[in-house]
Amino acid sequence: MSRSVVENLKRYSEFCRITKVFDRNLKMLKYHSVKDGKVKAEFNVTEDHLDNEGHLHTGLITTLIDMTSVRALFTHRNGFVGMSINIHTSYFQPALLGDVICVDAEVCKILQLIGAMPIAFVDVELSKKNGVQAKNVIARGQHLLTTFKEPSKNV
Structure with missing residues (x-):
């Protein structure tokens, strides 16, 4: 993983810890590999993170699919960033309080x-x-994004 990707990920993780906006919901993620x-x-x-029935909230699951797929795209060999076209999520079983969830x-x-754009x-x-x-799969997502190169001044 390039130094700029690592630095951007660290900055974003810190932003998630201190912000009051929606991204604060991702402060629990511990990244093991981004390349x-x-x-x-993963996260606990x-x-x-729970809905009113005590299950991992499905909206949070879709948010995780969105945000981790964008990070994967950014570390792809061409260094793309993207904008969502469609996110499809299939839910298989609930996750409960205390479960450790792996996100791949x-x-x-x-x-x-x-x-056209890629x-x-x-x-x-x-x-x-x-x-x-x-594996006890709780959900799978497919994310379709338009992509473009990130301007070099932001890397």
């Missing part, structure tokens, strides 16, 4: 159409961390 179009992160489900995002394809396809999976057992 080559892939993101691996706390009361702040990966850029699957960037499609360059003639005369389109990125990013897959994200959220699963309960449970040691050596099979």
Whole structure:
């Protein structure tokens, strides 16, 4: 991972910890790996993350899919940033208070159409961390984004 990507991620993580805006909801993420179009992160489900039935809030799940896929796209070999076209989320089982959730995002394809901006396809999976057992997938998302190079002055 390039130094500028690491610095940007650290700045954004700090911003999430101190801000009053929506991004504060992502302050719990601990990034383990952010490189080559892939993101691996995790967090502990706390009361702040629950809906009124005691499950991990589905809106937070979709937000995690959105934000981790954008980070994966930024670390892709072409250094893209993106703007959402569509996010599709499938929910399989609830996560509960105290669960440790792993978030894995990966850029699957960037499609360059003639005369158009490139389109990125990013897959994200959220699963309960449970040691050596099979994954307990709670949700999967597919994120479709228009992409463009980030201006060098912002990197």
